[in-house]
Amino acid sequence: MGNPAQQFDIIVIGGGHAGVEAAWAGANSGARVALVTLDPTKIGVMSCNPAIGGLAKGQIVREIDALGGLMGRVTDESGIMFKVLNTSRGPAVRGPRAQCDKHAYARAVQRHIEGRDEITVIGAAADSFLIEADRVCGVRLGRTTDEAYEGVTLRAGAVVLTTGTFMRGLMHTGQQQRPGGRFGEAPTGGMSDTLVSLGFELGRLKTGTPPRVLRGSLDWDSLEPQFGDEVPRPFSDATDLASFPPMDQVACAITRTTHEAHELIRANLHRAPMFSGQIESVGPRYCPSIEDKAVRFADRESHHVFLEPESHESDWVYCNGIATSLPAELQDEIVRLMPGCGRAEIVMHGYAVEYDMVRPHQIDATCETKRYSGLFLAGQINGTSGYEEAAGQGLLAGVNAVRRARGDEPVVLGREEAYIGVMMDDLVTRTPVEPYRMFTSRAEHRLLLRADNASDRLTPLARALGVIDDAAWSRFERRTIALEGAHAAIEGADSEGRPLREVVRTNGFGVEELTTFLPGTALPVLETVLADRRYEGYIVRQRAEIKRQREAERRPVPSWLDVSALEGMRLEARQALARFRPTTIGQAGRLAGVNPSDITLLMVAIERSRASDRVRIQPVAG
């Protein structure tokens, strides 16, 4: 067997959705990657709702796909119900979503990872970092599942840390508390201590999960079924339509909570960790627990609950809508009060989990920590929620970790380029007070940031970064030619005496109508053409605005600038700048407490220090 490899280009700690994309992006960049995770059989596990995408999140998955990532492909391989949300709205605010078979999903992820020679999976805990001159250049392994790695120190040019909910994870079900990051899995405590000792400021967040019930214990016939789209659409451009979807499709069902259950909850609030003070950290407002709903919206008689089968291989059904940390026996009663669930058997009770995050003002928009070069953070450790948000950060962190290891310039995505860019910018300019989730309303350029045009926005960049293969690139080139052809054809055509270019913008003119003018054009191309035409006016204006702002937006704020020495700047602005240490003028301008005059001062201060620097470093003439 010999000595195991100890030298890598990058090390990724954690095998969740952030870690997987980081490792994958690293491999796509041609780097040698170590993927260190506590339990390699849990790589790619969906710990909460086995669904991918949705509004804004679906756009992120499309962006990940355009950048060569894995999530879209795996979703297509394991999806058991595909549905585009918000089809009554315009194309910019529709979101593709899929229910996945959670076992098939994790298996597909693991198969892809195993298929990459560049990636070495190591079953171990990572306890601490190897740091040389403020540069993280390795990881010391703790307990391992592979004896060969016992006590080994791995070396690499950069490290990506993705701890998910495992840092000092504490799970609550009623008054019962268990340390753990996920049901049945131990937490890591050492990493929190390591980060604190390195000077990082940690925060604590909470998230929750609902009970799972046995499929056979439900009365499905009495429930209203929910179906996916008649013609499912894949997430990934690489997916072959001929064999899609590969999995048998399922239906979900809708039921509801009852008034009686709400009364029961309100009478037992003293046993609810969310209300008894047992849980102090903040949970997400967009994903309230059922006890939260019963208290805050007391006038409502019932709330919808979606019963979503988790897999063909197991009988577990996810009760979407009743996340809870109430005592187990109460959960049984609440579930059995739901129509169609009178004899329901809970196979896993809901729980809340509290975990540590590193407040994200300590990273920059590349995911790298400002304190230690070579250390990248991605996913829930940065205060986000959701597989998609985690995966987007993981991909960016993976790409940038490799670039750091090679000494290349880092990559930042702008708010006008990608939802991933919006997310990174939000994270580094505002500390999340709840787990951060993406919404379309967070993106000021959302008419540009659509699911249909993700490849147009990002694939050229992916090509320049060298993270997509030739097949993806030639697919993109074919698409570009088709788009140009379609636009040219529209310019020359008439529809019942009116120029087609005007008719395409009218309400009710859709893909079916357009395809009669452009026979043989692929559906994704038609959709982009329609969306581009519909939003043309805004797109022109938004692009002008983007161009106007670009230079200030990307103008760097040098890290050596001593903000506290900016005399004359208001204290509030100095404090905000000192805490967030923005890396660009654009970021600085978005900080709360910083106004345009402060920005003027900041720019002058930067230029002045530069000028005096130039004077200082001039060589002495011989």
Place this chain on the structure above:
Amino acid sequence: MPGLPGTIVALASPQGQSDRALVRISGHHTRAMIESLCAVTLEVPRNAMRTAMNIGAPSPLPVLVLWSRGPRSYTGEDCAEVLCAGGRHVPGRVIAALLRAHDGARPAEPGEFTARAFLNGKLSAEASEGVQALVSADSEDERLAAQRLLSGETGEAYRTLADDLTGALALVEAGIDFVEEEDVVAIPMGELRSRITGMVRTIDGLIGPERTRAARTGQPRVVLAGAPSTGKSTLFNRLLGRERAVTHAAPGTTRDTLVEEHRLDGRLAVELADLAGLDRALSARSVADAGAQAGAERAMAEADVVVWCDPTGRFEGGGLDLRTMAPETPFVRVRTKGDLADAEVRGLSVCALDGAGIGALERAIADACLGLDRSGAGAVVARHDAALRNARTAIAEALGLEEAEEIAGCMRIALDALAPIAGHVHPDDVIGRIFATFCIGK
């Protein structure tokens, strides 16, 4: 073009202190802005051109324009200086017209001209040492002025407007981001349109008074007020140096408000107004007297400075409290008919017959006028106007749209336009409003 985007406009001369004002413009669109308002073609740089500017008044305003082409200019960008009539209102109208002339134009941030000059390498690091001090001094003044304005009724109106807009946007966004939620019902288009129409009207109301005030000559209006037969018209004539008003010992001689331009202390031009003597009892005498009283009260309300004339020197009684008629306006109290007074008069006293005390009175009025603008409120008001107009344009456009995401886009632009006067509304705030309104979350 470096860092700071947009073409900036600001008053470069001290406000209210001179009869000529200098408005400075810097940035890429300078030339287009000037050419769209004046009948000139700017071809030869550094050539002062006499022309007239369309500022929305019935006749164009005579101005002198000096244009320089970047980088050979003060800021290193295309740059222009417009010399125009001074006073309180004219420069403001010139600035407003320039701001409207191009999408890329905006009011300059404090110290921004100097900052641009520095960033473009037109000033050395050493020469720019003062920039920081300058910026912070200016911005502190502006901040205080803005705070004063915002703490009052106007500020409340702006905040209410922004709040209404945020609330409406939250409803639209809820219908986009959370329409799959059982609890969320998208706001019906008719209701949304009527809300937006209401906001357009509100904005028109907020812009309105500014417009009427600016439509006057642009100079501070100083009114001579007091009870009947207190010597106002005599003082008016004395100040003007000619017999403009008919004077008589009988009370109620002056019925119409007389307005004349006057140069105070030989330097500051004002509108001087002579009012009918204020006495509610006179209203009962005849319809004409009632009209005169109403006119005088209106003139009081519109005054920038009130000169309260009272020969008794008591400034009270007679059932007449002038302060309550113009509570926000600076008052100059003057004892008229000084020839009739006892020896020990305190405060200002004039005798219009021999001119005693007139110089001191003029200086006091001039000081009161300068006090009006010392805070930089003029610049702040120009910003308010720009903000309101941009917001109005954006939401008015939303009225013609069908799709929620496009309407939301316009509303977002309007909120951003209002940010300088009503505070920034972050997408998080809108999302927070949604969570407070609806039960969200599966």
